[in-house]
Amino acid sequence: MNISDVAAGTGLPAKTIRYYEDIGLISPARRDNGYRDFSDTDMHNLAFLGRARSLGFSIEECRALLALYADRDRSSAEVRAIAQEHLQRIEAKIAGLVAMRDTLAGLITACHGDARPDCPILADLAAEPVGGATTDPD
Amino acid sequence: MNISDVAAGTGLPAKTIRYYEDIGLISPARRDNGYRDFSDTDMHNLAFLGRARSLGFSIEECRALLALYADRDRSSAEVRAIAQEHLQRIEAKIAGLVAMRDTLAGLITACHGDARPDCPILADLAAEPVGGATTDPD
DNA sequence: CATAAGGATTCCAGTAGATGGAAGGTCAAG
DNA sequence: CTTGACCTTCCATCTACTGGAATCCTTATG
Structure with a gap:
């Protein structure tokens, strides 16, 4: 062929x-x-x-x-081990993506998305390590 | 700095x-x-x-x-559009990975994973396009 | 036989997003 | 002056292909 x-x-x-x-x-x-x-x-x-x-x-x-x-x-165990390891990596990837999705979905919901410049998405990305906790941790 | x-x-x-x-x-x-x-x-x-x-x-x-x-x-709309598009790609990726995970998890469950060579995982990967339809298409 | 289309071949470069390492310049301490 | 930590650039490497150029082979047709 x-x-x-x-x-x-x-x-x-x-x-x-x-x-x-x-x-x-x-x-x-x-x-x-x-x-x-x-x-x-x-x-x-x-x-x-x-x-x-x-x-x-x-x-x-x-x-x-x-x-x-x-x-x-x-041995089928060898094959299973490879698949198992791969499965775990996939699970981890899914977990990471789901976390991203949830954060992102929250931000998108919070953003009115109109002509105004005010935007929670950018605000979050720009967020300095929060003032509150750093000022008075004790 | x-x-x-x-x-x-x-x-x-x-x-x-x-x-x-x-x-x-x-x-x-x-x-x-x-x-x-x-x-x-x-x-x-x-x-x-x-x-x-x-x-x-x-x-x-x-x-x-x-x-x-x-x-x-x-405009916050511009930012939102980028985020929205990205969110959709993430959702798609998640969907793909979840499909992989389900298939893989099923195969792993089916595999006894011992010293014997018999393995549903390999069997699935090796699966020829099913015999039934190819032998008698008309 | 000439030619042209359509496959086949190899090889080089580029993609995303870094990361590793070599070779060398700089700075502060002792 | 030397040592060691830090900085610099540049080149190579990783994953898994993909695109494209230049060239060769096959087959059909005039």
């Missing part, structure tokens, strides 16, 4: 597929004319990579998962 | 402060010896930037917000 077939089959851009070869995630055969010649396995692995990436696994995690996938003697 | 004072005062690494100067977010004065000489305003602006960044605003949004902050004739 040519790269465009694989691109169509996996949904990955040809550029990305070449990149994945560059960084050693796949190693498709070459024809005499220099064209890559993808096997069904290559295609399958690329689809695997596409799905893993869409779940947010990093390239290095994808590399590890692909190796485990190829290893018939793997 | 020297850069390390501002770093301590804002919580931003000196490297980041230099970087912000590089990209034109701030332009501190220079002393004869070449050292940057930060004013209170510089410090204030850097703190502003730090807070805006921590709310997830992009550098370009920060630049816009800083300009609006400096503009006494701004």
Whole structure:
């Protein structure tokens, strides 16, 4: 198969597929004319990579998962550990974003958003470390 | 003030402060010896930037917000628009991550995670477009 | 056979937002 | 004068691609 077939089959851009070869995630055969010649396995692995990436696994995690996938003697515990760690990072990211969202949503609600310059959003961003607490902590 | 004072005062690494100067977010004065000489305003602006960044605003949004902050004739509507747009991107990101998390959490729950190679996580990543439809499309 | 379109190839550069490190100038203390 | 802490610039690196240029290969058509 040519790269465009694989691109169509996996949904990955040809550029990305070449990149994945560059960084050693796949190693498709070459024809005499220099064209890559993808096997069904290559295609399958690329689809695997596409799905893993869409779940947010990093390239290095994808590399590890692909190796485990190829290893018939793997333990499911190894795979689970990678996924678990990734899940925790996602949870952390969600928590961070939710905190951002809540703050931001509060500020947006507080801002009248008209022609006047008065703006709680800027006021908050500009906020000096509050006078009250610093003046009389005890 | 020297850069390390501002770093301590804002919580931003000196490297980041230099970087912000590089990209034109701030332009501190220079002393004869070449050292940057930060004013209170510089410090204030850097703190502003730090807070805006921590709310997830992009550098370009920060630049816009800083300009609006400096503009006494701004309309709060402009600020609100930037924040609103940013909020929507955050919401979208959260939604994407929550979808990832749910899928991943489901797979992790399904995986026994022991010494056996059998693993629903890999099985899902490897999933071919289901056999049923492809075998008999007509 | 010439040619032109459409794929394929490689390689270089750029994206966001820093961060690490090397090489070297400066300053204050002893 | 030396030591060590601080400052400077510049270049490289990170993630995961993506865009574009220049060139080569294939296939169809006149």
